[in-house]
Amino acid sequence: GENVEQHPSTLSVQEGDSAVIKCTYSDSASNYFPWYKQELGKRPQLIIDIRSNVGEKKDQRIAVTLNKTAKHFSLHITETQPEDSAVYFCAASTGNQFYFGTGTSLTVIP
Amino acid sequence: ETGVTQSPTHLIKTRGQQVTLRCSSQSGHNTVSWYQQALGQGPQFIFQYYREEENGRGNFPPRFSGLQFPNYSSELNVNALELDDSALYLCASSPGGGSYEQYFGPGTRLTVT
Numbered sequence: 001g002e003n004v005e006q007h008p009s010t011l012s013v014q015e016g017d018s019a020v021i022k023c024t025y026s027d028s029a030s031n032y033f034p035w036y037k038q039e040l041g042k043r044p045q046l047i048i049d050i051r052s053n054v055g056e057k058k059d060q061r062i063a064v065t066l067n068k069t070a071k072h073f074s075l076h077i078t079e080t081q082p083e084d085s086a087v088y089f090c091a092a093s094t095g096n097q098f099y100f101g102t103g104t105s106l107t108v109i110p
Numbered sequence: 111e112t113g114v115t116q117s118p119t120h121l122i123k124t125r126g127q128q129v130t131l132r133c134s135s136q137s138g139h140n141t142v143s144w145y146q147q148a149l150g151q152g153p154q155f156i157f158q159y160y161r162e163e164e165n166g167r168g169n170f171p172p173r174f175s176g177l178q179f180p181n182y183s184s185e186l187n188v189n190a191l192e193l194d195d196s197a198l199y200l201c202a203s204s205p206g207g208g209s210y211e212q213y214f215g216p217g218t219r220l221t222v223t
Contacts, residue, residue, distance in 0.1 A: 001169060006152075032210045043200065043214040044153065089152050095210050096166030098143060100152035 002027040004092050006101025013080050014109050021104045023090035024072045030092040030099075033066060033073045038103075039086045047088075048075070080108045114203050114215035122221045128189045131218045133201035135182045139213075141206040142184040144176060147198040147217070159184055160206060188220075196222045 003026040013019050025033075034049035050057045050064045050073065057064050061080075066073040077084055085108045090101040115134045123129050135142055141160045145153035155168035159178035173189040182203070188195060198219050202212035 034210075034212070036214075043216050046211055046213065049211060093210060094166075095208075096158050096160070097168065098145075098153075098155045098158075098212070099168075100145075100154070103150075103152050 002030060002092055002094075002097070002099040004090060004099045004101045006090050006104060008104060009102065010105045010107075012107045012109060015080060015082060017080055019075075019077045019080055019084070019106055019108075021075045021088055021090070021106075022072060023074070023092075023101050024070075025092040025099070026071065027092065027094070027099075028071070029094050032093040032095060033064070034091050034093070035062075035064060035075050036089045036091070036100075037086045038089065044089060077106075080106075082108050082110050084108050114201060114213055116199075116201055116215040116218050118218060119216070120219045120221075122223065123191050125191055125193060125222055127191050128187065129191060129220060131186045131188075131199050131201075131220070133184045133186070133203075133215055135184070135203035136213055139203035139205050140182050141204045142178055142182065143202045143204070143212060144184070144186045145200040145202065146170075146195075147200055149197075153200055156186070191222045193222050196220060 006023045031052035036044035038044045063076040087103045143158040144156040147153045158166040162178045178184045198217045200217045202214045204212045
């Protein structure tokens with residue numbers, strides 16, 4: 001089955017700096033790669049996603065890049081703000097199966 | 111448009127018992143997936159239902175089973191509960207039809223003693 005690895009497990013950045021979280025996957029059949037933000041005690045929220053036929057997608061301060069050949073994808077957050085502090089999860093999916101990474105705890109220091 | 115809802119919020123069961131958790135999909139969504147999230151870990155995919163049929167399953171034993179109803183709401187049933195089944199159970203709905211975006215419910219916190 002699919003194996004998704006996520007790094008780093010914790011990340012601290014100064015407010016205004018950029019944050020990058022990286023994931024790798026193993027199943028070449030995976031074609032959908034979402035990212036979720038989960039605040040303490042709350043449900044995961046979809047923040048951005050990318051399909052395998054696209055190399056990059058951007059939404060305001062958030063961007064995701066995908067390298068299908070190397071089987072890795074990354075989340076980039078620019079101009080970080082304290083409210084970006086949360087746990088972020090990547091996932092890889094074939095559409096009817098979803099596999100999540102182990103999460104990155106991001107702390108933005110004011 | 112209503113979001114994904116789950117019931118109950120919290121549940122305490124004894125080892126060996128059976129439990130049923132419920133999920134109502136977001137309006138217009140015909141696909142539901144269930145996840146188990148242990149403390150400090152990522153969600154683990156249990157299975158997915160599309161138009162009342164299971165169409166994807168993760169690495170969970172058969173004592174984890176589900177149903178999806180004609181209104182696309184769903185149930186997760188777990189038999190012969192074990193202590194390791196203690197976790198947050200999340201359901202997520204998606205529109206289907208080639209759209210994979212999933213929207214999560216608030217979860218049910220299950221404690222097995």
